[in-house]
Amino acid sequence: AQTVTQSQPEMSVQEAETVTLSCTYDTSENNYYLFWYKQPPSRQMILVIRQEAYKQQNATENRFSVNFQKAAKSFSLKISDSQLGDTAMYFCAFTPVGSNYKLTFGKGTLLTVNP
């Protein structure tokens, strides 16, 4: 069974600064996908970024980037130039290739961006 651990229940950052959210996972699979989802106060689940485990290059989407360390089973999210609209719960998720619908989520990190 896979597990996803987010060790930071809450974090805060000043507007325009950079923040890193941590995520570790445990799996015996070799091929899998990792995701970060954002859940703002509206409670919608929004895909932020996706990483394929077979790709060594870290994924980047505008101000969002990841630090994927496969050997360490670590998948952290870096948010640069934080904006007030980034305030949300952030969930890390894992799914093995072949059953990509069956995501395993962490418990989330509540990020607050302060003006």
Place this chain on the structure above:
Amino acid sequence: NAGVMQNPRHLVRRRGQEARLRCSPMKGHSHVYWYRQLPEEGLKFMVYLQKENIIDESGMPKERFSAEFPKEGPSILRIQQVVRGDSAAYFCASSPLDGGNTIYFGEGSWLTVV
């Protein structure tokens, strides 16, 4: 292109009543998934459906819960004889015919059992 549509967004039921949650996948998507988010938790997989077929229901509670995705119309998650512990957000997601490697979530339906 409309996203995954769920209704109702909020539903209040008394203990013992039935709850029905509906989900229309994104246009062109034929795979539907239901997830549940309990308070203070991440989402947990419940069931995977294609048209008229349940593909994987390994996350569904054994009793009172059922799901369907008929040939015509939305997918429905049905909870019979609701209890307070069923209070949660229920998210539907969908993906394209070829499966792909990303699923897209709807905005969720919040069930409150009083």
